Amino acid sequence: MGESETATIVKVGMVDDHPSPVWGVDRILQSQADLRFVCSAATVDDLLRKSSDLDVVILDLRLNDGTTPRENVERLAGLGIETVIYTSGEHPDLLRSAARAGTLGVVLKSASEEEIVRAVRAAGAGQEVLTTEWAAAIDGDPNLAGVDLSPQLQRVLTLYASGGTSASVGHELGVAADTVNEYLKRIRQKYADAGRPTRTKIDLFKRAVEDGWLPMPHRSRRS
Template sequence: MTLSLVVVDDQASVREALAVMLDLADDIDVVATATNGAEAVDAVAAHAADVVLMDLHMPVMDGVEATGRIKTAAPDVQVVVLTTFDDDESILAALEAGASGYLTKEADRAKIEQAVRSAGAGQVVLAPEVQRRLLTLATRRARPVKPTFTLTAREEEVLTLIGEGLRNPEIARRLVISEATVKTHINNLFAKAGFHSRADAVRYALSTAGPGE
């Protein structure tokens, strides 16, 4: 399967370098580039993109607003943020807007390519430093959101590990269960909670984390 990708960055040198680099991958097809969020929204609609590699701070329309508009118009399109900013406000704003990935521009070619592939497969992609920040933020949440559904103890464990950014094989090893069992628990908790992606699960897990968890 070839993923169609839109590359968004207001710096021409960065945008063009990313486009050329990623288009070399056999399974990634860069169908458009954009210099700001407004152009990104139009490009996604025009080219039916699978994934968007999104900068955050841009003129006309920033990456957060563009992400929200893209996800509203086309929920199946996955957005991976690639930015120099890894502050709490930027990370949370992007994830709340619907981004399923967040990398800093320190990431190398292999990591960026894999992030695009993982996002295209519906997986959450978070740089290690971003995961650490999110976990720190989660422990500071003073008012957990009261769930409107009931999960089993094992489903709660799986949800917590998803919130930490772990993938199915890692969750299986942590809980000493098979990957098939992990998938069953994920399917069950997604059905109960109405989640549509792992990004939904990550956001929910972070919003319900209480102090000290």
């Protein structure tokens, strides 16, 4: 269908806990008749409180509220909202976890205005945002499909890898410590089957970060 006065408008939101990138993207999209910048917020929760009537969300890779790219992408996808990761290009593990969750691509914060507009249009049409950075994130991950964990196994992994014991995790989940140990055996086996062994508790923590179940530990540098 050609462009016309009845052409679909892509409604865009942005999640970033720094104002400068938001101002920049808002200004870029203002001149595009088919793209409408609706709202922004520092967290996905705050954004959705403002509006869930969005087609695309431009999502900062690392947020200060402790949420992971994976959970943010999955939450928005559950509402039918596509995402594009907006980042300086660091933290490939986090990019890959976002890829596993279904984000359509990544745009660097150093990208040109034309690249940003192209990315939003592509995402609005449900198409992958094809960039060198996105290809590198995907090609660099031989296990892009990741390890499929049930919600219960995800919870066990995050609690245990965060420093819990079998007893404390069992108390949190209302199950016996022996049951937690059985869950951990299942988790370790799934990772072993994927060629990503977890011999130690630190290995479990690394896998939880790689797959987006836990946030990457904060450093002084931003995304």
